[in-house]
Amino acid sequence: MFESENFIVREYFRKMIGEEGLKIMETVPEEEITDEEIAKLSDTKLTSVRKVLYTLYENRIAEYRTERDDNSGWITYLWHFNRDNIKKLMEEEAEGLLQGLNSQLEEERKGVFYQCHCQRVLFEEAAAKDFWCDECSSNFEYVDNGALIKELEEKIEEIEKWKREIKKG
Ligand SMILES: [Zn+2]
Incomplete structure (x- = not known):
């Protein structure tokens, strides 16, 4: 998703979201994804994923849209990264x-x-x-x-x- 092999990029994001956050970020694909899928892909706890996503959201790096299931009323958050930002x-x-x-x-x-x-x-x-x-x-x-x-x-x-x-x- 982002060139995390670059040491400046790594340092920048390590300061923002820590080592675990970097791991999480690296597993996020180009397309939209739910926090649960990220947790599964990165083998990280859902609470950690949510914390990282929230920090990225505050820094306008991650964005989401919601989808509501008409039957269950369940709301799904679909995340993606703002590459331009x-x-x-x-x-x-x-x-x-x-x-x-x-x-x-x-x-x-x-x-x-x-x-x-x-x-x-x-x-x-x-x-x-x-x-x-x-x-x-x-x-x-x-x-x-x-x-x-x-x-x-x-x-x-x-x-x-x-x-x-x-x-x-
Ligand atoms: Zn001296």
Whole structure:
């Protein structure tokens, strides 16, 4: 139903509905389904399924319509996922992550960093303290942040790629 193998998607939904919720979500097919069918398919308790569905409903990810049996008066809830809203949420998530990573990258590129045992500071701050940290009583040493910059660039590239995929899909 949704690309749950993507780590950002997993993290996003894990925060919202937990590990069990993810399992439940993964078993929901494209077409409409009842909560009881989901419980059976995902081998989860009905109460858990309902809790997850309710959370997804509140976040406008899951929607339902009701069908009333004329004879028994029994009401069936038929659930489905709003794919457009999931797409929109994931795009927003990607956008937010990119903003954070890009501003971090910018800081790393323009700054010169020093590190003691307890913190990492800019050159200006280390110099102002005579390259000595009073808090942990150790020297501020120069840190080469080349590897970190590369890591950030790769992460940004990965998320950009993912964002393009969401747009397409
Ligand atoms: Zn320190």
